[in-house]
Amino acid sequence: MTRMLASVTGIEEAEIALSGGVDIVDLKDPKAGALGAVSTETMRRTISFIAGRAPVSAVCGDLPMEPETIRIKAEEIAATGVDYVKIGFFPSANISACAQALEPLAARTKLIAVLFADLAPDFELLPIFARHRFHGVMVDTAQKGKGRLLDHLPPERIPGFVDRTKSLGLMVGLSGSLEAPDIPRLLPFAPDFLGFRGALCGHSGRTSSISAEAVSQIRELIPAESGTGGQSSID
Numbered sequence: 001m002t003r004m005l006a007s008v009t010g011i012e013e014a015e016i017a018l019s020g021g022v023d024i025v026d027l028k029d030p031k032a033g034a035l036g037a038v039s040t041e042t043m044r045r046t047i048s049f050i051a052g053r054a055p056v057s058a059v060c061g062d063l064p065m066e067p068e069t070i071r072i073k074a075e076e077i078a079a080t081g082v083d084y085v086k087i088g089f090f091p092s093a094n095i096s097a098c099a100q101a102l103e104p105l106a107a108r109t110k111l112i113a114v115l116f117a118d119l120a121p122d123f124e125l126l127p128i129f130a131r132h133r134f135h136g137v138m139v140d141t142a143q144k145g146k147g148r149l150l151d152h153l154p155p156e157r158i159p160g161f162v163d164r165t166k167s168l169g170l171m172v173g174l175s176g177s178l179e180a181p182d183i184p185r186l187l188p189f190a191p192d193f194l195g196f197r198g199a200l201c202g203h204s205g206r207t208s209s210i211s212a213e214a215v216s217q218i219r220e221l222i223p224a225e226s227g228t229g230g231q232s233s234i235d
Helices: 011-019 040-050 067-078 095-101 123-131 155-167 180-189 212-220
Strands: 003-008 024-027 056-059 084-088 110-116 136-140 171-174 193-196
Touching (some): 003 011, 011 024, 024 040, 040 067, 095 123, 180 212
Parallel strands (some): 003 193, 024 056, 110 136, 136 171, 171 193
16 A cells, blocks of 8 residues: 655644545745754644644654764654654765664654755665664655656666665665656555655645645645555554
């Protein structure tokens, strides 16, 4: 089963997302970069509002690939009580060191590594995340407005990424300025979730508010029985 992740900025948008039937509520500030983080206070208030009606994820922000910097921020976000902490891994010689620094946290919190389709992602890194006890890996785009996921990651590469990630026991997600036409192209690959932001804002752009109508339109394209790759590894 492929689930729908909706990126929201706080309580008001979370209410729209929940009413529209999204499966995962993701906290993000789209005005602050690809993985712009909302404040920890906003995280806590939104988690309290959601009250267990859906899993909540939150991003750490666009951070430098410095192990201690990433560890401290991830710990701070995990302390809010989110279900998943998403950490961006930008091209760097420090990726392995950063993943290792997060292993103690990964033992008690579900960490999702985010790779970027428009920054030449190295899928040979996948075993590193499994080794250091990450819960999942997803692909996103770093430069919003410069193409969607499939503009940077050819469809023929996606099955290999999804299958390899799942074979390592990791949850797998696809995101990156996805629009309605991308959904039927991506569902056959059976990712555990598809992530959306801009498509939920109608024609107003990803930094404007999400709309109930747009959420409903995307939700209808991801039926509960979607996916052909067996049971989802989301938990």
